[in-house]
Amino acid sequence: MSAARFFSRWGLLLVFIAVFGGFSAWLPGKFPTSSNVQDILTSQPPGIFIAYGAMIVLVVGEFDLSIGATLGMSQYLVLKFITHYGLSWQVAIVATLGVGAAIGAANALAVVGFGINSFIATIGIATILAGLVQWISDGNQPLFGGAPKGFTSLAQTKHGVVLPVYYALVTAVLLWLLLEFTVVGRQMRATGANRTAARLSGIHTGRARVTAFVLAGVLAAIGGILVTAQVGAADASSGPAFLLPAYAAAFLGATAIRPGFFNVWGTVIAIFLVAIGITGLQLKGVESWVTPVFNGSVLLFAVAVSNAAATQRAFSRARGALSRRRPADAKPTASQPPAGEQA
Amino acid sequence: MAQALGREVSEVTPAEARTTARTSEEGVLAVEGLECRFGATRALRGVDLTVYGGEVLALLGENGAGKSTLIKILAGVLRPTAGVIRLGDDVFSHGLTADQARNHGLAFVHQDLGLLEPLSVAENIAHVAGFRRSRGGLISWRRQMALARELLARWEIDIDPATPVRRLEAAERSLVAVARAVATEAKAIVFDEPTAALPRHDVELLYGAVERLRSAGVAVVYVTHRLTEVMRLADRAAVLRDGALVGTVDVAGTSEQALVELIVGAREERAAAAPGAAGDELLTLQDISGEGADGVTLTLRRGEILALVGLVGAGHRAVGRMVVGAEPATGGEMRLAGEPFRPRTPWEAQRRGVVYVPANRLGEASFPTLDTGTNFSLRDRQTTAFASTRKERVAAGRVFDEWGVVPAVPDATFAALSGGNQQRVVLAKWMTPAPDVLVAEEPTAGIDVGTKTAIYERLADAARAGTAVLLLSSDADEVALIADRAVVFRHGTPKVELAHEALTADRIAQECYAG
Numbered sequence: 026m027s028a029a030r031f032f033s034r035w036g037l038l039l040v041f042i043a044v045f046g047g048f049s050a051w052l053p054g055k056f057p058t059s060s061n062v063q064d065i066l067t068s069q070p071p072g073i074f075i076a077y078g079a080m081i082v083l084v085v086g087e088f089d090l091s092i093g094a095t096l097g098m099s100q101y102l103v104l105k106f107i108t109h110y111g112l113s114w115q116v117a118i119v120a121t122l123g124v125g126a127a128i129g130a131a132n133a134l135a136v137v138g139f140g141i142n143s144f145i146a147t148i149g150i151a152t153i154l155a156g157l158v159q160w161i162s163d164g165n166q167p168l169f170g171g172a173p174k175g176f177t178s179l180a181q182t183k184h185g186v187v188l189p190v191y192y193a194l195v196t197a198v199l200l201w202l203l204l205e206f207t208v209v210g211r212q213m214r215a216t217g218a219n220r221t222a223a224r225l226s227g228i229h230t231g232r233a234r235v236t237a238f239v240l241a242g243v244l245a246a247i248g249g250i251l252v253t254a255q256v257g258a259a260d261a262s263s264g265p266a267f268l269l270p271a272y273a274a275a276f277l278g279a280t281a282i283r284p285g286f287f288n289v290w291g292t293v294i295a296i297f298l299v300a301i302g303i304t305g306l307q308l309k310g311v312e313s314w315v316t317p318v319f320n321g322s323v324l325l326f327a328v329a330v331s332n333a334a335a336t337q338r339a340f341s342r343a344r345g346a347l348s349r350r351r352p353a354d355a356k357p358t359a360s361q362p363p364a365g366e367q368a
Numbered sequence: 369m370a371q372a373l374g375r376e377v378s379e380v381t382p383a384e385a386r387t388t389a390r391t392s393e394e395g396v397l398a399v400e401g402l403e404c405r406f407g408a409t410r411a412l413r414g415v416d417l418t419v420y421g422g423e424v425l426a427l428l429g430e431n432g433a434g435k436s437t438l439i440k441i442l443a444g445v446l447r448p449t450a451g452v453i454r455l456g457d458d459v460f461s462h463g464l465t466a467d468q469a470r471n472h473g474l475a476f477v478h479q480d481l482g483l484l485e486p487l488s489v490a491e492n493i494a495h496v497a498g499f500r501r502s503r504g505g506l507i508s509w510r511r512q513m514a515l516a517r518e519l520l521a522r523w524e525i526d527i528d529p530a531t532p533v534r535r536l537e538a539a540e541r542s543l544v545a546v547a548r549a550v551a552t553e554a555k556a557i558v559f560d561e562p563t564a565a566l567p568r569h570d571v572e573l574l575y576g577a578v579e580r581l582r583s584a585g586v587a588v589v590y591v592t593h594r595l596t597e598v599m600r601l602a603d604r605a606a607v608l609r610d611g612a613l614v615g616t617v618d619v620a621g622t623s624e625q626a627l628v629e630l631i632v633g634a635r636e637e638r639a640a641a642a643p644g645a646a647g648d649e650l651l652t653l654q655d656i657s658g659e660g661a662d663g664v665t666l667t668l669r670r671g672e673i674l675a676l677v678g679l680v681g682a683g684h685r686a687v688g689r690m691v692v693g694a695e696p697a698t699g700g701e702m703r704l705a706g707e708p709f710r711p712r713t714p715w716e717a718q719r720r721g722v723v724y725v726p727a728n729r730l731g732e733a734s735f736p737t738l739d740t741g742t743n744f745s746l747r748d749r750q751t752t753a754f755a756s757t758r759k760e761r762v763a764a765g766r767v768f769d770e771w772g773v774v775p776a777v778p779d780a781t782f783a784a785l786s787g788g789n790q791q792r793v794v795l796a797k798w799m800t801p802a803p804d805v806l807v808a809e810e811p812t813a814g815i816d817v818g819t820k821t822a823i824y825e826r827l828a829d830a831a832r833a834g835t836a837v838l839l840l841s842s843d844a845d846e847v848a849l850i851a852d853r854a855v856v857f858r859h860g861t862p863k864v865e866l867a868h869e870a871l872t873a874d875r876i877a878q879e880c881y882a883g
Contacts, residue, residue, distance in 0.1 A: 206506035208499045215495055218484045225443075225482035226495040227466055285486065 037281030037291060041298045048305035055308050063185060065300050067255070070189035071096065072270055072300075074248035076292050077200055078241035079271040080278065083287045084204065085237040086217035087136060087143035090268065092245040094154035095128045097264020099249030101158060104168045104259040107176065114176035122246050128154065129242025133235040155265075162261040169258045180254040189251045193293075196244075201289045213237055214286070270320045273299060277327035299323055395454065396421045396587035397442075397474065397556040402451035404437050404611075411437040413611045414451070419556060419587040424578060426598040426619070427591045428631055429608035430788065430816030435591050438608070439560055443476055444469045456555065473555035477562050481545040483533045489544055490516035490529035497551035523547045523577065538680065539570030546577045556587040561814065563597060575601055593816065595624045596845070607631055632818045647671045650836045651691065651709070651722075651805055656700035660686030662860045664700070668805065673827060673837040675847040678857035679880050686860070688807045688840040692724035693717040704805070718747070721804030725794055727813055727840075733794045734782050740768065741778020744797045771796045772822060788819030795823060802835050809840040824850050844876040856880055 032039070049057035075092050082089040099121045106117035128150065135146035159165055180187050204210040215223040216233040223230050248267065253259045277298070278291030302323075303316050395418035404412040412434045419425045429435050440446040442453070444466035453460045455472040464474075476482075483492050490509075493516045494500075500511040516529035525543050533541060542562055549557055559578070563571050578601055581588055590602060598605055598619060606616045607630040615630050647670035656664040661683035668674050676684035690697040693711030702709045704720055711717035714724060726732035734743050744764040761778045768776040773785075773792045782790060791811065799806065808827070812820045827850060831837050841847050847854050853867040856879040864879050 202506060206509075208501075208507065211491060211495070211499065211507065215484050215487060215491075218486045222480075222482045222484050223495070225476070225478050226484065226492075227470055228495060 033280075033284045034282060037277065037294050037298065041294055041301070044298060044305070045301055048301065048308075052305065052308055056305055059185070061304065061308070065297070065304050066190050067187045069296055069300055070187070070193045070255075071248040071252045072267060072274075073193040073293065073296050074196070074244050074251065075267045076271040076274040076278075076296055077196060077289070078244035078248070079268075080275040080287045080289070080292050081200070081204075081213075081244065082143075082237045082241045083275055083279075084217050085213045085234045086220060087234060087237065089129075089132060089147045089238060089241045090144065091128065091132055091147040091151035091154060092241055092271065093265040093268030094151040094158070095125055095242055095245035095264070096249040096252070096267050097261050098128075098154050098158050099125055099246040100252040100264070101162055101168065101249075101259045101261035103250045104172060104253050105161065107173065108168065108171035114173050117176075118250055121250055122243055125242040125244075125246025125249075126239050127242070128245075129239035130235070132242070133238040136238065137231045137234050151265075158261045158264075165260075165262040167258060167260040172253065172257050177254055177257055180251065187255065189255065192247075192251070196247075197289050197293055204289065209233070209236060217287075269317075269324065270296075270299060273320050273324035273327060277323060280327060280330050295327070394456075395419060396456060397589070398454040399438070399441075400452050400454070402438070402441065402453070403449050404434075404441060404446060405449045410611050412441075412448070415608070415611075415613050417606055417613060417616070419589055421555065421585045421587050422582055423603040424582050424588040424590055424601055426602035426605040427589055427608070428593075428595075428598065428605055428627065430631060430818050433608040433631075433816075434611040435608055436560075437611075439476075439558060439591060442469065442474065442558060470552065473553065475549035475552065475554035475557040477542070477545045477549050477557065477559045479560040479562075481541055481562075483541060483545055483548075485534040486532055488530050488532055489520070489527060489536070492533055492544060493519060493529070493548045493551055496548045519547050519551055520544075523580075537570070538566050539573050542566060542570070542574050543577060546574070546581075550581065550586070554586060556589070557581060558589040558591070560591045561593065562590075563592065563594065571597075593814065595627055598627065599624060628817055631816075632821075647834065650705055651838075652703045653687070653691070654701040654703075656687065656690060656697050656702060658686060658690050658695055658697045658699070660695075660860060661690070661857075664862055666855065666862065668836045668838055670804075670834050670836050671831050672852045673831050673839055673850055675839040675841055675851035675854040676857060676862075677841055677844070677847055677854050677876055677880060679842065682857040682880070683860035683862075684855075684857040685809060685840050687857075688724070688809060688838060691717070691805070691838065692722055692807050694724065694726075723798040723803040723806055725798050725806070725808045725811060727810035729787070729790055729794060730783065734790065736781075736783035738782060739778060740773070740780050740782050740785065740793050741765070743782050743793055744768070744778065744800075747797060767796050767800050768793065771826075786816075788815040791815050791819060791823065795826065799826065799830055799835075802830055802833055805836045805838065806830065807838045807840065810842065811839070812843070812846060842880075844873040844880070847871075847876055848873040 045057075055061065075096050078089065078092045078095075102124055103117050103121040106112045106120055107114055112120065132143075132147050132150050135141045135150065136143045139146075141149075162168075180189055182188075183191070202210075204214060212223070212228045212230075213233045213236065215226065215228055216230040220230050223233075249264070252263070274292050274295040275287055277295035278289075278293070279285065279287045281291040281294060282288050283291065299320065303319055306315055306319065307313075398416075398418040400416050402412050402415040402417075403410065415434070415438065417425075427435055427438070437446060441448050441463060444464045447463035453464055455464075455469075455474060458472055460468065484495065490513050494507075494512055497515070497519075499507050500515055502508040502511070513529050520527060520529060523543060523546070525540065525547060527536065527540055527544075533544065536544065545562075562574055566574065575597075578588055578590065582603075590597075592598060602619045604616055605619055605622070605627060607614050607627070609631065617626070617630070649667050650670045651668040653664055653666040656666075660681070664683070664687050666674075666676075666687070676687060678684040686695065689695040691702070691711075693714045693716050696712065697710065704722065709720060709722075711720070711722070717724070730736050735746065738746075741761040741764040744767065745760045764778040765776060768778065771792045773789050773796065782793065785793065795808075795811065806827075811827070812823055815823075824846075827837055827839070831852075839847065839851055848871055851871065853865060854871055854876060855862045855865050856876060857863065858880070866875060866879070
C-alpha cells in the first residue's frame with residue numbers, strides 16, 4: 026500500500042487520534058478521563074443511528090432529509106404508546122419501528138413512485154411529520170416519566186458503557202455485511218454509482234432505493250427510541266437538530282476507509298471525531314453556539330475534501346490517458362488492494 | 369497438409385467461409401411484423417428479421433430509422449405495439465421484460481457500455497452474471513474474484529478484477545462489457561455502436577471478441593454507423609429506413625457505396641471537397657504548452673480546414689481546448705490576426721470570434737433538458753439575461769429550417785431530438801453568424817450518414833466564406849475527405865503535416881499509430 030493510499034484510507038483515524046491526543050495534552054485531567062470518555066460514548070448512539078440512516082440513502086444516490094423528523098416523532102411515539110395507549114414496551118418499540126418503516130416507505134413512494142427529487146420530497150415529508158408531531162404532542166409538549174423499568178433498562182450501563190453503544194456497534198457490523206456481502210447491498214451500491222448503468226445491468230434500481238429509504242426510516246426510529254430510553258422522557262421537537270450532524274458524519278466518513286464511497290466504519294469514526302472535537306471545546310469553556318458552527322464547518326470541510334479527492338482522481342486519469350500504453354504492471358491496479366477493498 | 373489446407377481455404381470465397389460458421393438454419397433470434405408507435409409516429413412499421421447462430425448481422429440505418437427502438441424492444445425497455453419476438457423456441461407476442469431477455473440467452477453491450485464505473489471489474493461482472501455466495505448466504509468475494517479472473521482469462525484480458533472500471537482504458541472497458549455480457553452463456557448478443565467511443569487502435573481488440581463469439585456459434589447483432597466496420601466484420605447487413613426494413617444483403621456481395629445508397633435512399637451525395645484557396649494567417653501558435661500538449665507550433669489560415677488528428681490523448685484535443693480557452697495554455701504564445709491571444713475562458717475566446725463545438729454533445733455542447741430555441745440562443749448573441757426573446761426564437765426557427773433540423777420549430781426539447789438533429793442544432797448555434805475560427809471536435813461522431821454529408825458541406829461552405837476551421841478528429845476517413853491539411857499528433861506534440869496527395873486516410877492512420 027502506497028503512502029498516499031494509506032493516508033486516504035486511514036487519514037481520518039489519524040486525525041481522530043491527533044485530535045484526541047491534542048485535547049489530552051491541552052486539558053490533562055479533564056479530557057482524557059474515563060468519565061469524559063464515558064460521557065462521549067453515552068451521548069452518541071442516537072446520533073450514530075441517524076447517521077447510518079443518512080449514509081444508507083446516500084449509498085443509493087439519494088438524500089433523506091426527513092430522518093431528523095422521524096427520530097423526533099419516534100422518540101415521542103414510543104413513550105406515548107406506553108403511557109397513553111397502554112402498550113407493553115416491547116410492543117411499543119415494534120410499533121414505533123413500524124412507523125419508522127412507514128415513513129421510509131412514504132419517502133420511497135414520493136421519490137421512486139412519483140419521481141420527485143429526493144431532496145424536495147423528503148423535505149416535504151419532514152414538514153408533514155413536524156406538523157403531525159405537533160398535533161400528537163399537543164403543541165410539542167414534552168412527555169415526562171412513565172417509562173417502565175424494562176424499557177429504560179435498555180439503556181443501562183454494562184462494563185462501563187451504556188448498552189446503546191453496543192447496539193450501535195452490532196448494527197454497524199450488520200450494515201457493513203449488508204453493503205459489502207449481500208446482493209441487495211451491492212445492488213444498492215451499484216444504483217448509487219450509476220443508476221442508468223445499474224438498470225442496464227438488470228438491477229431493480231427502484232427496489233434498491235425503496236430498501237434504502239425504509240431502512241433509513243427504521244434506523245432513525247431506533248435513534249429516537251434510544252433517546253427516550255436513555256433520557257426517560259421525550260421531547261418531540263428535538264429531532265431536526267440531529268439531521269445535519271448525521272450528514273456531516275456520513276460525508277466525512279466517505280473520506281476514509283473506502284475513500285469515495287459512503288461507508289459504515291468511516292461514518293462511525295466521523296461521528297466520534299466530531300463528538301470529541303465538540304466535547305473538547307466545551308470542556309475548554311466555549312459556549313454552546315459553537316456546536317452548530319462546528320458541525321456546519323465539518324460538513325463543508327468533508328464535502329470539499331471528497332471533491333478534492335475526486336478532482337485528484339480525474340487528474341491522474343487524464344495523465345494515465347496520456348501515457349497511452351502503460352506496461353501492465355505499472356497500472357494503478359497494483360496499488361488497488363483486491364479483495365481487501367471489499368472485505 | 370498445411371499447404372493443402374491453405375489452398376483449400378483460399379479456394380473458398382470469403383462469403384462461403386463465413387456462412388459455414390452458421391450453426392443452424394433455425395434462427396436464434398427473430399422478430400416478425402414488429403411494430404412500435406409513439407402517438408402518431410410509427411417508429412417501427414412491421415419489421416421481420418432473423419439472426420442465425422454463428423453470424424454477425426449488421427443493423428444499419430440513419431438516426432431515427434428505428435434501430436434504437438428495435439434494440440430497446442429487445443432489451444425489454446420498450447414494448448412493441450404489434451408483432452412477435454422469437455428466442456429459440458419461445459415466442460413472445462407482447463414484448464419481453466429485461467429478465468426474460470436475459471434468461472433466454474439474449475445479452476447486450478450497450479452504446480456507452482453500461483458499466484458501473486466506480487465499482488470493480490469483478491463486481492460489474494457479478495451484477496450481470498450473478499453473485500457467488502458462501503454457505504452463510506453472504507457474498508464470497510474470494511470466489512467472485514476467482515470467477516472474474518477465470519472469465520477474463522478466457523477472454524485473454526490481462527487486468528486485475530479488483531480494479532475499478534474507471535481506471536481501465538477504453539478498449540479494456542469494452543472487452544469487460546463483452547465478457548460480462550456473455551458470462552451467462554448468451555445465445556445471441558446485441559452490440560449497440562460499441563466502437564463509437566473507442567480510439568481507433570483499440571477497435572481491433574473488440575473485433576477479435578466479436579469474431580470469437582461468431583465462431584462459438586453465437587448470433588451477433590451489430591449496430592453501427594461505420595461502414596468499414598460492416599465490411600470488415602459482418603456476414604449480412606440489414607438496413608432500416610423510416611421504421612421499415614429496406615433490405616438485407618450479404619456483405620460479401622455488396623460495397624460500401626451500395627450500403628450508403630440503401631441507408632440514405634435516393635439522396636446520396638458526396639461532399640464536394642474542393643479545397644478552398646487558403647487566405648492570410650489568422651491564428652498562430654508558437655511553442656504552446658499545457659496539460660496534455662507540449663511545444664506546439666501551428667498556423668491556421670482564413671478559409672482552410674486544418675485537421676488536428678491523433679489517437680485519444682495524443683494532444684490534438686488539448687491544443688484545440690487551449691485555443692478556445694477551455695483549458696489554460698501554460699507556455700508559448702498565441703496570436704489571432706496578429707494580436708496577442710490568450711483566452712482564459714471560452715467567453716474571452718468567443719468575444720474574439722473563436723468558437724468551439726465540443727464532441728460530448730449532451731455533456732458539454734448543449735442543455736439537453738431545454739428546448740432547441742434556447743439552446744440556439746444561449747451564447748453571446750443572447751439579449752436578455754434569463755430567456756431567449758421572441759425575436760431570437762423566430763431567428764432560431766429560420767436557421768433550423770435552413771439547416772434541415774427536424775423539427776425546425778424552436779420548442780422541441782433538445783434531448784428528444786435524434787443525434788443527427790442535435791448536432792445540427794449545435795453547429796447551427798456556433799456557425800450563425802459565421803465565426804472567424806471554428807474549432808470543431810469530432811463533429812460527426814455517432815451520427816447518421818445523411819447528416820454527416822450535410823455537415824461536411826456546411827464546413828466546406830464556411831471555409832469558402834472565410835472561416836478558419838480547426839477540425840479535431842480521430843476519424844481518418846473524415847479528415848482525408850474534408851480537410852485541406854492535417855497535422856498528426858503523437859504523445860502531446862505534432863509529428864507530421866500532411867497535405868495534397870499525402871492526405872489519405874491510410875497515411876493518416878499510419879502516422880497516428882507510428883512510434
